[in-house]
Amino acid sequence: MATEILTGRSHILREMRPLQRQVSQAIVSDVLNDNPPSSRREAIDRYKTQLGAAVFFDDGKGWTGDLREAAIICLIHYGFKKAKVVHFDEETDTLSNWSKSKDKLQNAAALEYEFGSNARRAKMLDELLDQCSVLGEGREAVYVYTDSLLDTLDIPYTKIGKHLSSELGSVASRVLDQYGTANPGRPVLRNVFKTADSSALETLLHRAFQEHRVKDGIGTEWFLVVHHAVENEFLSHVAMEENR
Structure with missing residues (x-):
């Protein structure tokens, strides 16, 4: 044969x-x-x-x-x-x-x-990872990013999403996949919150900033809030969990 x-x-x-x-x-x-x-x-x-x-x-x-x-x-x-x-x-x-x-x-x-x-994409991945803060522990993740163009205009739009893997390369790839060629700016990955339950943590953060959710856009996970506020909310949540 x-x-x-x-x-x-x-x-x-x-x-x-x-x-x-x-x-x-x-x-x-x-x-x-x-x-x-x-x-x-x-x-x-x-x-x-x-x-x-x-x-x-x-x-x-x-x-x-x-x-x-x-x-x-x-x-x-x-x-x-x-x-x-x-x-x-x-x-x-x-x-x-x-x-x-x-x-x-x-x-x-x-x-x-x-x-x-694709070296260009690899360079963008490295840039995303170089500037983000990684907090928490767990196999899943909630990520927070802003848009470079909106940042220069001082418009504090922040995206809060989840990923089933906390591997940083995988999170960064997901962020780049979401942006593609449709956006004039670049994503600026601010935080990766590692967690055992990304759905629960994402829901908690979304509820915390519900009044600031961008309601007239295509995406449902953008909030008119500075990214530092999301990190502070996560840290407050972690502190509460540790004190229980």
Whole structure:
């Protein structure tokens, strides 16, 4: 029985992305546990078998091989290396100076498997995360952001939303996905409140600022209130919970 060979670049990349997502978790875990791959060859040897049986591809333009190996190589080059969380020496095939930031490593991996090496989006993610305050604990999150253009006009519109993951890269990606190309400004991520129940916390904050809700817009989670007030409300809620 002939072995099926993947063809067509878009089909190859579509099949590659889940492998990259899977192997990125193993690589990030190893880096954070002081056991990073020291070369591209070592990475292939260490992680290839974790990606199942061999799948071969040929795009008809000279790009051929084992999809598992290609997934690892592309993840290193167009994710980790491009985001500058590792230094790669092409001549010696050496990987060194890995970042120890979990968020930066995860964002670098997502740059390849989720955004197709879109460096502009990756830069925007980094900018969002660099300026936000992270408070609380939990696997879910409520996020607070403003709009850069409205900020310059001193119009205190603040968005309060929720996300089922408190992973900062995931929260930042959700914020960017909501903005897209329809808004003249950029989102300015102010807070990420980690919590065990994002629905409950979001409802509490929405009720606290109900009188300030923007009612004539398309979105229902914008409030005419300074973002500092939302952070203070969250901190007051946390203090009350601790004193119970």
